[in-house]
Amino acid sequence: MSDNNKIKKPLRSAQWFGQRDKNGFMYRSWMRNQGIPEHHFQGRPIIGICNTWSELTPCNAHFRELADRVRRGVLEAGGVPVEFPVFSNGESNLRPTAMLTRNLASMDVEESIRGNPIDGVVLLVGCDKTTPALLMGAASCDLPTIVVTGGPMLNGKHKGMDVGSGTHVWRMSEDYKAGLISLQEFMDAEADMSRSAGTCNTMGTASTMACMVEAMGASLPHNAAIPAVDARRNALAFASGMRIVEMVAEDLKLSQLLTREAFINAIRVNAAIGGSTNAVIHLKAIAQRVGVELTLDDWQTYGQDVPTLVNLQPSGQYLMEEFYYAGGLPAVLRRLGEADLLHKPALTANGKSLWDNNRDAPCYNDDVIRPLNNPLCESGGICILRGNLAPRGAVLKPSAATPALMNHRGCAVVFENFEHYKERIMDPDLEVDATSVLVMKNCGPKGYPGMAEVGNMGLPPKLLKQGVTDMVRISDARMSGTAFGTVVLHVAPEAMELGPLAAVQDGDMIHLDAHNGLLEIDISNEELQARIAQLRVTRKPVQPGGYLQLYIDHVMQADEGCDFDFLVGCRGAEVPAHSH
Ligand code: FES
Numbered sequence: 001m002s003d004n005n006k007i008k009k010p011l012r013s014a015q016w017f018g019q020r021d022k023n024g025f026m027y028r029s030w031m032r033n034q035g036i037p038e039h040h041f042q043g044r045p046i047i048g049i050c051n052t053w054s055e056l057t058p059c060n061a062h063f064r065e066l067a068d069r070v071r072r073g074v075l076e077a078g079g080v081p082v083e084f085p086v087f088s089n090g091e092s093n094l095r096p097t098a099m100l101t102r103n104l105a106s107m108d109v110e111e112s113i114r115g116n117p118i119d120g121v122v123l124l125v126g127c128d129k130t131t132p133a134l135l136m137g138a139a140s141c142d143l144p145t146i147v148v149t150g151g152p153m154l155n156g157k158h159k160g161m162d163v164g165s166g167t168h169v170w171r172m173s174e175d176y177k178a179g180l181i182s183l184q185e186f187m188d189a190e191a192d193m194s195r196s197a198g199t200c201n202t203m204g205t206a207s208t209m210a211c212m213v214e215a216m217g218a219s220l221p222h223n224a225a226i227p228a229v230d231a232r233r234n235a236l237a238f239a240s241g242m243r244i245v246e247m248v249a250e251d252l253k254l255s256q257l258l259t260r261e262a263f264i265n266a267i268r269v270n271a272a273i274g275g276s277t278n279a280v281i282h283l284k285a286i287a288q289r290v291g292v293e294l295t296l297d298d299w300q301t302y303g304q305d306v307p308t309l310v311n312l313q314p315s316g317q318y319l320m321e322e323f324y325y326a327g328g329l330p331a332v333l334r335r336l337g338e339a340d341l342l343h344k345p346a347l348t349a350n351g352k353s354l355w356d357n358n359r360d361a362p363c364y365n366d367d368v369i370r371p372l373n374n375p376l377c378e379s380g381g382i383c384i385l386r387g388n389l390a391p392r393g394a395v396l397k398p399s400a401a402t403p404a405l406m407n408h409r410g411c412a413v414v415f416e417n418f419e420h421y422k423e424r425i426m427d428p429d430l431e432v433d434a435t436s437v438l439v440m441k442n443c444g445p446k447g448y449p450g451m452a453e454v455g456n457m458g459l460p461p462k463l464l465k466q467g468v469t470d471m472v473r474i475s476d477a478r479m480s481g482t483a484f485g486t487v488v489l490h491v492a493p494e495a496m497e498l499g500p501l502a503a504v505q506d507g508d509m510i511h512l513d514a515h516n517g518l519l520e521i522d523i524s525n526e527e528l529q530a531r532i533a534q535l536r537v538t539r540k541p542v543q544p545g546g547y548l549q550l551y552i553d554h555v556m557q558a559d560e561g562c563d564f565d566f567l568v569g570c571r572g573a574e575v576p577a578h579s580h
Contacts, residue, residue: 008251012143012573013046016117026580027117040080045248047074047241048118049083050109050138052130057090059127059206060150062197062228069234070122070148073241079120079248081241084112086137089129091206099478100450100551102129102136102285103564109137110567114575118143120248122240126150126199126228128481131209132282135218136563138254139289141573144247145254146349147219148240149210151228152320153198158189164313165193165200166482170456178464198228201319203312205481208275209282214329215269216262217348218254221357225328227321243350252351255570258290261343264302265354268341271306271381272332274315274399276481277489280382284561288568296393296559300384300517306341308380308399309370314484315399316376318368326368330361339372385488385519388528389474389500389510392492392559396514400484402470406514408486410437410472412521414506417442418454418477425460432460437472437510441501444476444494445555445562449548451476451490456483472512474519476501476558488512488519490558497557498539503531 011018016027018041028041049070053063067083074081087105089098113121121143125131131149138145156163172189175181199206210224220240226233263283270279280299287294309332312318336342337355344355363369370376377399385394398406413436415421421440424430432438438457445451455477459468473487476494493499500521504510509522521528542552554564 006249008249011043011045011119011248013117013119014043015577017041023580036080045079045119045245046117047079047081047244047248048113048116048121049081049124050112050121050134051083051085051124052088052126052134053085053124054088054090056093057088057127057130058092059090059199060088060124060130063124063126063150065234066124066148066150066237069237070124070241073238074245077242077245079245082118084116086112086134089127089133091128096448097450097452098127098129099452099562102133103555103567104547105129105133106136106567109134110140113138113141113143114573120144120244122244123147124150126206128205128209128278131206131213132286135213135286136289139258139286140567140571142253142255142290142570143573144244144252145218146240146244146247147213147223148237149213149219149223151198151226151230151233152207153194153201154196154227154229155201155319155321156193156195158192162319163189163193164202164319164482166204166480167202167313167484168193170483174458174464177458177461196227196229200482201321202314202482203274203276203310203320205276205278207320208270208273208279208481211269211273211275211329212266212279212283215266215333217257217346217354220350221330222328225320225324227324247349250351255290256347257349258286258292259346260292260294261346263287263292263294264298265343265346267299267303267381268306268336269329269332271303272308272336273310274308274312274376274380277382277395277397278478278481280395280490281478281558281562285563288561288563289570291570296384299382303381304383305379306336306381307372307375308377309335309372309375311368311370311376314482322365322368326365327361327363330358331363331369333358334361335363335369335372383514383517385512385514385517387518387520388525389504389519389521390491391500392557394488394491394519396486396488398514401486401514405470405472405486407512408437408472409509409511410435412437412439412504412506412508412510414504415440418448418452421457425458428462430460430462432463434463434468434471437474437512439501439504439510440475440477441495441504442476444491444496445557446552447476447494447496449551451478451558451562453478453480453483455479455489456485456487472510474510492557492559494557498532498535500528500532502535503528
């Protein structure tokens with residue numbers, strides 16, 4: 001940015017560094033203790049590098065080098081890089097769930113951007129919740145913004161077999177419980193699964209959200225799939241650092257990328273990649289921050305008939321490494337565009353349309369990225385269910401479900417909460433068979449604060465030993481993007497809010513008809529209301545205090561994106577001046 005005339009409007013950072021007075025002195029002077037030369041304060045864009053690096057977030061533990069590559073790109077383009085840390089909510093370590101702190105991290109991001117002399121921002125994201133958290137916070141400020149994802153781990157390699165993050169943990173755990181493998185065999189896979197830096201190598205939530213970002217044009221092409229340790233990931237970070245400086249000059253704001261059309265593209269891409277159900281919640285939360293209307297019905301309208309093309313675990317066979325080598329998301333976008341399933345003019349971070357970026361993208365492996373006439377799943381979009389058991393909706397991922405269970409009637413086996421499930425599921429005398437429907441309550445946004453990923457309840461060991469591999473499971477919880485099965489999630493309103501789920505009892509007949517979007521319990525409305533009225537009498541208020549209290553008091557339901565009610569909407573980046 002040596003030619004300042006290219007800048008469309010005065011730099012925001014000039015409010016701090018552009019003044020020849022006492023305040024300007026103080027803003028500049030303290031920054032100078034880092035050795036920043038005088039000319040860096042003279043009209044150069046200040047680029048924030050928002051870093052979720054943490055050794056407690058192993059998926060993002062390589063971000064210091066990534067940030068350095070962004071920094072080099074910013075400098076080369078004439079900007080001034082300033083790196084700042086934000087809360088890093090890593091999926092694997094944080095208890096009870098990283099989702100509990102997604103909104104907290106977003107607040108950290110929002111206020112860090114708004115309160116500081118930043119003209120544009122690069123978001124370094126990777127592990128599941130870091131992507132929506134940073135996008136939500138940045139969307140509330142609406143500065144020029146570009147996303148750089150950390151990239152997936154290399155394929156896990158175990159005894160000559162490729163093993164996928166998460167997906168193989170669920171599979172091998174069930175195999176162990178069924179007596180098919182020993183505990184030692186299970187444990188031996190531990191080091192083999194995670195053998196390089198990066199995020200989960202399956203199409204879990206991290207990879208899904210990386211694809212959502214690329215589909216919405218908030219990153220450069222290929223951001224989603226380049227492996228974390230591939231040198232091209234560093235080159236992309238460098239290029240993103242260069243590009244954000246231009247975006248500031250062009251005043252290309254995040255809201256110009258995150259349009260309703262971009263979200264609809266993301267919904268279709270989610271179907272095509274066999275993406276995580278968590279995307280339903282995160283996209284809603286991001287859309288709300290930027291003021292875009294997005295509903296569960298949009299998933300039905302735009303996503304449901306889109307075929308799943310990407311043959312990756314947990315829905316399919318391969319891992320993210322193969323996805324990148326096969327052409328990555330650009331190849332998927334081209335296939336969707338050729339089938340008229342994209343809003344092609346949607347603007348992207350490099351200033352070109354989504355279609356201009358991807359219209360010529362090659363595909364090198366038609367088994368990894370299937371053509372439309374040979375999909376992995378014909379109707380791969382997230383299925384939205386409604387009915388007297390889920391008046392405000394529930395979700396199911398068809399590409400990871402058992403087709404024969406998509407229309408199923410069965411008797412409920414009810415768990416009042418996750419602890420009750422853990423205790424009861426091991427009972428050899430539990431009255432359950434393969435046709436039963438496992439129902440778990442009180443794991444929603446307020447019930448298990450944070451809405452833990454426990455919806456893919458492991459099957460009863462006695463049925464596993466009989467060779468049962470899937471059952472219908474229903475809850476107000478979420479499920480890991482790496483998980484699979486005929487699992488109905490996000491039932492809203494949740495049981496803790498005395499939604500109908502709270503009223504289900506052992507033996508009630510449940511009807512799931514995914515093809516027609518139905519989730520019903522076969523009891524009368526009067527009976528349902530009587531049971532809920534009874535629960536209302538006995539329910540005690542929960543008052544844990546602290547952040548948990550804030551969370552419970554303000555978190556919205558799953559169909560509303562689980563954001564805090566007071567964070568919805570874009571408040572922009574303007575902030576009152578402070579006088580030293
Ligand atoms: Fe971090 Fe999967 S646990 S991406």
